[in-house]
Amino acid sequence: MERIPILRMGEFLLVTIQVEMHDQLALTLQDDLSERIDATAARGVLIDISALEMVDSFIGRMIANISAMSRIMDAETVVVGMQPAVAITLVELGLDLPGVNTALDVERGMRLLRQRVKRR
Structure with missing residues (x-):
């Protein structure tokens, strides 16, 4: 099964998405990330989506879900590297990604x- 690597950097987890996301891969990432936050007591998650050229509404919602899940598990989430076309698509789809x-x-x-972690 295809998986996205999750690297630990001190108290943070780094996720670099280097492949086009499909629905099952996004669901697997959500599960893997929740397990790693729990196992490592990570305080933050950085998700690099710079390689994503397109997203659909499902992937947009999954990013929001991952952020919400991380917050519930006491970890901040920051998404970096959003391509302009991805940002435009998310806005056109009406997704505001609350809490991301x-x-x-x-x-x-x-x-x-x-x-954000220091302010807590």
């Missing part, structure tokens, strides 16, 4: 993640 923090790149995303 975003940054332009990994460096800014890590800085934002550290700030």
Whole structure:
């Protein structure tokens, strides 16, 4: 079964999506990520979607669900690297992704993640 790697970086988990997402892969990522947050007591999750050129409403909702699930498990989530076409598609689909923090790149995303975890 195809899986997206989840790397641990101290108190954070880093997810870099390098393949086009399909529904089953998104569901597997959600399950894998919840298990890793629990197993590592991660305080934050950074999801790099810079390789995604397109998203549909299901993938958009899965990003929002992953963020909500992470918050419930006491981990902040930041999504980085969103392509302009992806942002436009999400807006056109009417998805506002409540609770999803975003940054332009990994460096800014890590800085934002550290700030959000520190404020707790």
